[in-house]
Amino acid sequence: MAVWIQAQQLQGDALHQMQSLYGQHFPIEVRHYLSQWIEGQLWDAIDLENPQEEFKAKRMLEGLIQELQNKAEHQVGEDGFLLKIKLGHYASQLKSTYDRCPLELVRCIKHILYTEQRLVREATNSSSPVGSMMDSMSHKYQQINQAFEELRLLTQDTENDLRKLQHNQEYFIIQYQESLRIQAQLSSLASLPPADRQLREPALLSKRATVEAWLTREANTLQKYRLDLAEKHQKTLQLLRKQQTVILEDELLQWKRRQQLAGNGAPPEGGLDILQSWCEKLAETTWLNRQQIRRAEHLRQQLPIPGPIEELLNDLNSTVTDIISALVTSTFIIEKQPPQVLKTQTKFVATVRLLVGGKLNVHMNPPQVKATIISEQQAKALLKNESTRNDSSGEILNNNCVMEYHQTTGTLSAHFRNMSLKRIKRSDRRGAESVTEEKFTILFESQFSVAGNELVFQVKTLSLPVVVIVHGSQDNNATATVLWDNAFAEPGRVPFLVPDKVLWPQLCEALNMKYKAEVQSKRGLSDENLMFLATKAFSSNPESDCRNMTMTWSQFNRESLPNRNFTFWQWFDGVMELTKKHLKPHWNDGAILGFVNKQQAQDMLLSKPNGTFLLRFSDSEIGGITIAWVAENPNKAGERLVWNLMPYTTKDFSIRSLADRISDLNHLLFLYPDRPKDDVFAKYYTPPLSKAVDGYVKPQIKQVVPEFATANHDPASGNPTYMDHGASPAPLSHPHSYAIYPPMSDSMLDGEGEFDLDDTMDVARHVEELLRRPMDSQWSGPQS
Secondary structure, X not given: OOHHHHHOOOOHHHHHHHHOOOEOOEOHHHHHHOHHHHHOOOHXXXXXXXXXXXXXXXXXXXXXHHHHHHHHHOOOHXXXXXXXXXXXXXXXXXXXXXXXXXXXXXXXXXXXXXXHHHHHHHHOOOOOHHHHHHHHHHHHHHXXXXXXXXXXXXXXXXXXXXXXXXXXHHHXXXXXXXXXXXXXXXXXXXXXXXXHHHHHHHHHHHHHHHHHHHHHHHHHHHHHHHHHHHHXXXXXXXXXXXXXXXXXXXXXXXXXXXXXXXXXXXXXXXXXXXXXXXXXXXXXXXXXXHHHHHHHHHHHXXXXXXXXXXXXXXXXXXXXXXXXXXXXXXXXXXXXXOOOEEEOOOEEEEEEEEOOOOOOOHHHOOOEEEEEEEEHHHHHHHHOOOOOOXXXXXXXXXXXXXOEEEOOOOEEEEEEEEEEEEEEOOOOOOOXXXXXXXXXXXXXXXXXXXXXXXXXXXXXXXXXXXXXXXXXXXXXXXXXXXXXXXXXXXXXXXXXXXXXEEEHHHHHHHHHHHHHHHHOOOOOOOHHHXXXXXXXXXXXXXXXXXXXXXXXXXXXXXXXXXXXXXXXHHHHHHHHHHHHHHHHHHHHOOOOOEOOOHHHHHHHHOOOXXXXXXXXXXXXXXXXXXXXXXXXXXXXXXXXXXXXXXXXXXXXXXXXXXXXXXXXXXXXXXXXXXXXXXXXXXXXXXXXOOOOXXXXXXXXXOOOOHHHOXXXXXXXXXXXXXXXXXXXXXXXOOOOOOOOOOOOOOOOXXXXXXXXXXXXXXXXXXXXXXXXXXXXXXXXXXXX
16 A cells, blocks of 8 residues: 555544644645655665765656646646646745755655654554565665664764864964964063063963963863764764674675575565665765774874873774775675586676775776685685685686676676686595585685775675586486575575475475476465375375475485485476476466376376366376376276376477377367366467478378277367378379278287377377378379
């Protein structure tokens, strides 16, 4: 709900507080009539402390005035006439007030919106989880912006105090020089006759006493000013450090965590613009305070006064340097991560960014960034500040890049566009660990200085873990390692430790996230799907409540499933790949149940009419899907059985799509539970072939299940055929009879009631080859 709609429902003191926000500086009528426009603008994207942002504020002011004028022009009737005049007056008034200081308009509206949001939040308790989350985020952002406003006021206050101190010190020095002049005059009296000396000396002595008394008092006052200023700087730096902790150790770490989860298919981590604006405010405020502290130190050196101020200033200078060092090193981040499954001899890209680079003018002398691949052990040593002797674990081509400053966005970043891992040096593996479980990381490092080499920074950042492969066949297992790491890595971990076992619900969340992302579907895994996966993962019927069950990494992708030669992950990944490449529309339509075992399928289908079928993923083959249907047993009248086709794989669907195969099988009538198959799949059928061209007949493969087919069938009659092929409408002079299938004395069903279509498809391919050959004279005839 719009903030203004909620704000109008405030009562009592909250309503009075809201009304007090408005006046001649910003009329409440403007807020009312332009509420939607006002709340739709990105006010937070404008940095109030950056004069260069004034042009953005100017555009906001112009947009506001234009909206007011448009609103005024559309007013009709008697009441509309008065409102038209009033809104036009407000447009002129706002232009006059803020034309020379548009940033003040932005400051005013931001204050109004933040206060309204606070009042609404305090007056209502949201029961919606999404609303609570948004309220929480809005509250957090409000706290951050309020802290920045407090820091701005504190910094402005210390700036005023510093100027006052400087002015008082300059006057003190002038008076001190006056005391020296008086002392010199007194010394010169010694050369005068006694009468003259006695005449002039009392006045000079009195004057000297007065000046010295003033100097003593003023020295104490200056010392107090200095101590008060140092205490204010201490308070500012404490708040600054607290604000920096919130932004770097909370907001930035959350962004990095979202970036890691995005590798598993979570929503994108979001832009860095707000984070950069906060970090730039931190940098600017810290730098201003650093300059103030250095100016205070300079004033102390100009006029040394005994006391604790020297030690205080040294501590302040050390603290502010630590704050800015932590800020710079923490905001050197990887905006675009390198691929986490990294194949050798393959081009890859990455982008690193310095969030405070523009504010600190680092781009005036653009630094160079170097990328190196290092092992898990080398990463551990690096974080412990142990020397790794500049070792690397491989060679990356095109691994140096200069940071570029983009004026329009204010970003300083290095875009590695053509990196390639030439070779990799593997370490000794532990126990059962395979090469696809070994983790590396890309180290990005740079060095630059600010303020004319006054401060020199060496910055480093590590990429998310990467698994290096040399062949595409390793991709499946490498992806498992990355999935587990992204899902279960804990903040601040030692590289790259992850738990060996996790709760089943945690793994379900990761699998569902990955599945939806890979299949590019909003339809995720249902509770029934996850129960099926639990049954497969734990090789038994789990309890109805799986929340306390745990799964180890070995169960996930080391140990094969019982009576299979593949792991749980390899089976699940095969399902994702098949669905992504060939079954996505059918999954999105809900046509594929998928996660159903053979016994479940039988129980479901036997309660339905003959010809009812369902689609389920194969238990026995990676990346396979099968059709199960209920029908009469052709060998025993009155008996109903559930039949299962041998699973289809990517290879099969590259020849003929699932929808066309279902269309071919005329004994399939209803998709479980009772949907006519054409209602579900007809929109995906391949259109009929066009007529023959240039004397060639276009071949067509159709699938049949011989046990449920009748040979030489005309499709129009509704009876099944082994094969249909399009032919020229010209009459055939010598019709041929082709023996497409070998005699079938034995059933083509396997021992488990599954059809083996390999022979069938081999024959079909043979016929396709025959039909692709040019027609000989016996097929010739007039062409239509």
